[in-house]
Amino acid sequence: MMSLTDLIRSAVKESIKGLYGDIAEPLDIQITPTKPEFEGDYTVVFFPLIKVLKRRPDELGTQLGNKLLELYPASFSKFNVIKGFLNLSFSDSLLSDFLRENFINGSFGTQPSNGKTVMVEYASPNTNKPIHLGHLRNIFLGWSMAEILEANGFKVIKSSIINDRGIHICKSMIAWQMFANGATPESTHTKGDHFVGNYYVRFNDVYQEQIAALVAEGMDKKQAERDAPIMKEAQEMLVKWEQGDEEVRSLWATMNGWVYKGFDETFKRIGIGFDKVYYESDTYLLGKDYVKEGLEKNILFKKEDGSVWIDLNDVKLDEKLLLRGDGTSVYITQDIGLAVQKFEEYSLEKSIYVIGDEQLHHMKVLKEICRKLGFGFADAIYHLSYGMVELTTGKMKSREGTVVDADDIVEEMVQTAAAHTAELGKVEGTTEEDLKALYETLGLGAMKFYLLRVDPKKRMLFDPKESIDFHGFTGPFVQYTYARIKSILRKAAVSAETISFSKSDSLLPLERQLMLLLETYPNVLADSAREVNASLVANYAFSLAQLFNSFYAEHSVLKAENNEKQQLRLALSLFTANVLKSALKMLGINAPERM
């Protein structure tokens, strides 16, 4: 179905044609919602026409308005003209037809399959430490974008690449060997990722002590960093790992297993998952073949020491190393290989990487290298970059212990939800099990909404006080609005199919506003997919909830003036509930039936 703004656009074109004939140059006519202080639903900004047609604004506007009413009497009821603005009002019948056709449709706004596949790579944790707040922004963004793209007709492959090899995991392993005495997550009742993370911290503590000791003996700091015994051991272990040493590989597999078990618990609790998981231990050798090919084609060049480079100066990106002198690969080498693998395996329309903005440069380089190597998919690589999450106390630094742990913050949010719910005492008679689920729904809803409501590309401030607030621009506010509507619908005790209303003249302002806002939902979904920006959906969900609450306070549904009104308002309420539920789903948030 055509959106209302598209309807106006085409109607305006027809009207201009009818009035003035064909106009040579294509006009870009802007259509915006009418400001509340003026009468009307949408405003046609026709300033550009004044110049082209050389007419007085009021004359032109009036002629245009009259023509629109003449040609589309069923759609428009009235208009007014102020300067270059033509404020149009839709007829009540058009709006109620719209309501009637869509209020029952739970998937309003979503598109049928378009046959295209998109991959969203997100989360991509390291296996040496637990997930923290910054990862949560990444994870919620990735999940949300996957939902939004799916709603826009794409088949979405949710993927993750787990950074499971390298010096970082060797550090945890060394520390475990030295200090654990065979302890395991089970024996210490510790979540696996935290368990391993603790040894990573332990490694760094010892490492710092050793450096300090060496420096105290008069060694240069840089030298000390290289010579610290524990670091040497970690490096030796990495070499053994690469040689496939059985003992090292076995310990590596065991410790990573602990981490995965911990991650899985967290992922399950926050309600996210993946279709395809890549492991760096499988992919780190990928990409070398393409480098060799590029070398043969003279796209790349070799330096005297045998290292292979690409010259990106033409796009202001300097030179980039692709293979070390000893033939081993660097990070971007495997990125190239994995990128190819993704496109080959899934014939992707687009490959989205949810990665922090500190890697903007890296991703630009990756894309450019792919382009230079002649990969057709280069332009389909999209970096969804997001800003760092900062704390009111400053940046999160693992070394300084200022990292907000994901499991901790989620638990805190859920506890807050529980306390708040108990305080309000509105859900008495609910089973223990349902209550528990509700607390999770609310706590996670608050958390996810808080991290998704801000434009992803901007860095954001995490204010603990604000984040656990369940009032105002928050997830629970939207959830509450949904629960309120469901309460009305339960009390009305009608099934959706039986709701019907026929003539509905005299729509009240708030009823019109709700219909108009509901009508824009498909556009919001499309925009957020096109712009790869989930915050548009969060903002929309809030606006809709806000507007419904105003409507709710002003007009009664169950005690409406007459039966016709009641039916219309029931439809309007159900429609709003459907869209709120859908919008929340796009953010990975559940909608509670009561709260």
Next chain:
RNA sequence: GGCCCCGUAGCUCAGUGGAUAGAGCAACAGCCUUCUAAGCUGUGGGUCGAACGUUCGAGUCGUUCCGGGGUCACCA
């Protein structure tokens, strides 16, 4: 230093060339015998970092400057 991002109310953020720049929080004043007050209504609060330019029209586009951040690894 080169390149990139950001700068809007006390704070956190919307605002995708259009009318007198909007929300939430915080502050203050109201609203529950009426569908869930996790709500609603109202008040106060702004030289949109600065200047110049383009335009009928600039928070939005351009240039320069100021302030904040990121990045420019044979790290991942």
